[in-house]
Amino acid sequence: MILPTLGEERRGAFNHAFVVTLADGARVEAVFYRGDTLCVSSQVGCAVRCPFCASGANGLARGLTLDELRGQVEAVRARGLVPARVTVSGVGEPLHNAEAVRAVLGWCRAEGLAPSLTTSGGPLARLRDALTEWPHNGLTLSTHAGTESTRARLVPKGPPLDALFATLGALVPTLSRTRRKKTALAYLLVEGENDAPDELDAFARRAAPLGLTVHLYALNPVPTSEARAASREAYEAAFARLHDGGLTVRMSSKARVEAQGGCGTLVALRAARDA
Numbered sequence: 001m002i003l004p005t006l007g008e009e010r011r012g013a014f015n016h017a018f019v020v021t022l023a024d025g026a027r028v029e030a031v032f033y034r035g036d037t038l039c040v041s042s043q044v045g046c047a048v049r050c051p052f053c054a055s056g057a058n059g060l061a062r063g064l065t066l067d068e069l070r071g072q073v074e075a076v077r078a079r080g081l082v083p084a085r086v087t088v089s090g091v092g093e094p095l096h097n098a099e100a101v102r103a104v105l106g107w108c109r110a111e112g113l114a115p116s117l118t119t120s121g122g123p124l125a126r127l128r129d130a131l132t133e134w135p136h137n138g139l140t141l142s143t144h145a146g147t148e149s150t151r152a153r154l155v156p157k158g159p160p161l162d163a164l165f166a167t168l169g170a171l172v173p174t175l176s177r178t179r180r181k182k183t184a185l186a187y188l189l190v191e192g193e194n195d196a197p198d199e200l201d202a203f204a205r206r207a208a209p210l211g212l213t214v215h216l217y218a219l220n221p222v223p224t225s226e227a228r229a230a231s232r233e234a235y236e237a238a239f240a241r242l243h244d245g246g247l248t249v250r251m252s253s254k255a256r257v258e259a260q261g262g263c264g265t266l267v268a269l270r271a272a273r274d275a
């Protein structure tokens, strides 16, 4: 296997972030954080085009091959870093590159690397497979909204909430207790977009019956978007509101909110430098 080239872009208090250049010159990102977890990319660009994310700003170029997915892990190991966990949560929508992503999750398991993924949820048939059959130690489902209009704005090519929660409502009760514990919802708080009490309450009404953990993420602003992080006060108010709505809520880790930590930022900055 030819390993991709790693360009170290940032070494922060909590993470090492790399621009990964693939054999054809395409670029993605890999981030080693908390001293034990490696976040890898599954596609060059992304078709979901969430407006707060730099990865989807130019749409999708292509999916990564299994060797390119594994190559990110091997290239980081070759730098002397030792991941214990691998999460497919970087550039790209994992369910849009299902065959290679499923295969790399299995490879990670065989290597003793606990694998996980983050998805916007579509296509729903693949979400069903991922929830019930894929070899992972954690699946986080990006929702970011309580109403359909907000979901359509923030996750434009993801499945609508009604269909998504109908699928989850049918499936989650059939999962084993272990699988249920490994499944979580994510709500990224974006100032003026999804931080209103009505929006949060609508999300809590949908999510509470599932009994899944909810990760409330603070936004990392990216250079391709006007989207702004909510203030700390608004973030804490949202946390309290979701908690009062009956949800088990977790806050963002420090690793997630470092400067230039937004998905796709490093590739966008490198492209701007090279232009």
Ligand code: SF4
Binding pocket: 046, 047, 048, 049, 050, 053, 054, 055, 056, 057, 090, 091, 092, 093, 120, 263
């Ligand atoms: S947040 Fe994820 S799904 Fe949305 S555009 Fe970025 S990489 Fe794609």
